[in-house]
Amino acid sequence: MTSNPTTSLAQAVAALDAVWAGASRGGESDAQSAVTSMTDAGILAVNEALAAVRRQVDALHVRVAAGIADRSRPELGSESLARKTGHRTPARLIAATTGGHAGDAARLIQVGEATAERALFSGERAPSRHPHVQAAVASGAISVPAAAAIAAMLDKLAMRVERAVLADAEQTLVSQAALLSLDELGALLQRAQAHLDPDGLEPVIEDLHARRSLKVREDRDGMIHLNGVLDPETGAPLIAAVDALVTRSLRTNRGHNRLGEAAAGSDAVAGGASVDGAERTSGDLGKADSVDAGAPGRRGAAMDAAASVQIAPSVLDDDLLEEFGRPVAEETRTLPQLRADALAALCRHALGCDRSGSTLANTTVIVRVPLEALTTGTGVAEIDGVSQPIDAGTARRMCANAEIIPLVLGADSEILDFGKARRPFSRAQRLALEERDGGCVFCGLPGSYAEAHHVEWWSRGGPTDLTNGVLLCTACHHRIHNDGWEIRIETPPGAHATAGVVWFIPPPHIDPARTPRIGGRARFDWVQAA
Structure with missing residues (x-):
């Protein structure tokens, strides 16, 4: 002093x-x-x-x-x-x-x-x-x-x-x-408070649920005003469904993807894509300044199990994807306009749809909850894309209502490393990368806007393994390659690949000292004191 x-x-x-x-x-x-x-x-x-x-x-x-x-x-x-x-x-x-x-x-x-x-x-x-x-x-x-x-x-x-x-x-x-901005710190404090005082979380979630509302009115100009306030449990499916359609539209109409390719299961499918350096060029995902970052990361402490909630399969079938994913001459809609059109498309389709089955099976609400909490109903859980943690009881209710199947990452039934056997990252690998990265590992955008990316390009011998994969939104993907950033993934000895930490090495023209910068959820995760 x-x-x-x-x-x-x-x-x-x-x-x-x-x-x-x-x-x-x-x-x-x-x-x-x-x-x-x-x-x-x-x-x-x-x-x-x-x-x-x-x-x-x-x-x-x-x-x-x-x-x-x-x-x-x-x-x-x-x-x-x-x-x-x-x-x-x-x-x-x-x-x-x-x-x-x-x-x-x-x-x-x-x-x-x-x-x-x-x-x-x-x-x-x-x-x-x-x-x-x-x-x-x-x-x-x-x-x-x-x-x-x-x-x-x-x-x-x-x-x-x-x-x-x-x-x-x-x-x-x-x-x-x-290491955090104030917005990122706010998300961290929400998680920290939930883990420090899990008994106080349930009444908070109950209060949020009681305050949910949706008001609809028409003004003198004929515009319909929606004023909605949704709790995490109610709002999570809406976010997942709307963001899935918006992401599909952006990748189809502002990039070089086409609906036929995506529907056939190509790398372009939103939420499960794989892209390698210059091997495939896609348009900027609405550009960095037109995509709402929201609460970055939106992750909590390391979880033992991930529960995957399928979103009403009949709502996201071929007709809806065709309506929202068809190529157009020029995409001029803003992100808020895209979201409005996505909500309208979902509602129109729900009114007239009498079929089941989905070509967008990877559009899900992911609820991450420790296995013990899922079993006992006591503890803290999190919803991907929502910064507010939820209590284990709410997570169990969501599981029951949506008929979800708890997925334990790394179980014998899921192969998380494929080496050179295949190029696209699998759905299981995608979940594992989201567990580690928490969305775009560089800027923190939600996982719905990110693609699985080979650090060492697949065409140059890079394996399709978790230790060679990161989640990046399109804008950050291009920025990293164009500006010359390096990516390193460090995994503690004996630890699972989902425990790895991603580091970015800036180019000399950005930082002459090339000081490594930590990326992904490790920047803002809450780690309970032992």
């Missing part, structure tokens, strides 16, 4: 100055000219240095914010510092100074108070309630919003979970938060 609280900030500013000087050509008269002259690697380095400075500024600001709040306690009345300066609350005082929102100022106060040392009745000083969060904020490892989210979740469980367990969880969350 440095003696001067501003030393770390001064060091971060000095580092920024050095990085800026190295990234710009020198002699520029303004910041815009300097930025324009920077290489890609240079501007990325400056961005990281600026983020480090911001975190150090916030680390000091939380201390000051907590001090202002302490001097503005309600019991001080007219002597409150906030009131003396003409503000009703300390948050409004700080917001008036920063020019930001009162909510942002309140977050500074929250983190400052949660990480401050405490005064005991004896007059002695005690450590902060969240020492790991405090250390991470002070060092600039995590942002203030991340610290606030972690502290709030831990405080919510303080009366229900043992202190030692929460302390271990805090340390784990802080280490993971340093």
Whole structure:
């Protein structure tokens, strides 16, 4: 710990100055000219240095914010510092100074108070309630919003979970938060809370189910408005079915796939495709900026069993695929429009369909639940594509209602490695890759938008094995190959391939040091403390 609280900030500013000087050509008269002259690697380095400075500024600001709040306690009345300066609350005082929102100022106060040392009745000083969060904020490892989210979740469980367990969880969350965006951290905290307090999950799911609704109205222009709020159990089949049709349309109409190929079981089938480098070129999957990433990853701790729920086979037959997958001259629909058309197509088909059987058998809702939880009905389960965990009882009900068959990955009846015997990845391999990767291993898009991809191209001798496969959306697939990223898969000795970790090695023009970046579910998985 440095003696001067501003030393770390001064060091971060000095580092920024050095990085800026190295990234710009020198002699520029303004910041815009300097930025324009920077290489890609240079501007990325400056961005990281600026983020480090911001975190150090916030680390000091939380201390000051907590001090202002302490001097503005309600019991001080007219002597409150906030009131003396003409503000009703300390948050409004700080917001008036920063020019930001009162909510942002309140977050500074929250983190400052949660990480401050405490005064005991004896007059002695005690450590902060969240020492790991405090250390991470002070060092600039995590942002203030991340610290606030972690502290709030831990405080919510303080009366229900043992202190030692929460302390271990805090340390784990802080280490993971340093690698995550705030959205990714939110998904992680949902899973962590469910696993730390599984008894509290069932009433949460029951409350969500009770709040489900769908309202329909027609406005004066003749437009039909749907306002739906669905709980995970109710919404999961809708997401799976709509996304399956949207993905099929994007791959068919914006790429080089054709319905005949997909229906015949080619690599182009949504949810079970295989694509190798330049061996097959397909259009960008709606482009990265037009596909909703949602809550990335959407995975939980490693599961022993995966339950696969078939979506009403009669709803996804040849007629529906023909309607939504036929080639067109030019696909101009936006992603929201595609989803609206997919929902309408499903409803039209359901009204008039009297046949069974499906050519899209791999359109499923995957419920991942530990074998013990599936047997006992106690524990935590997850639905692929939905960030909110569910209790084991809900998972068992979904199994019963949909007549699902629990699938134990790696069982004798499922061959997960085919070597050179076949090129496309099998459905069993696909499930195993989703268990490991949690969707696109690079950007985190849900698995419905991802394809199974050979790391070492099949045409160049790469086997169709889990240790040579990753899930990538089309946009990331092309980005990795075009920009020269390398992929490495590390599996602990003796562990199953689904326990592997995927690493990406950036090209020199992105990162001269070529620092490996972890990918897939390993970035945001919640691993219960032993």
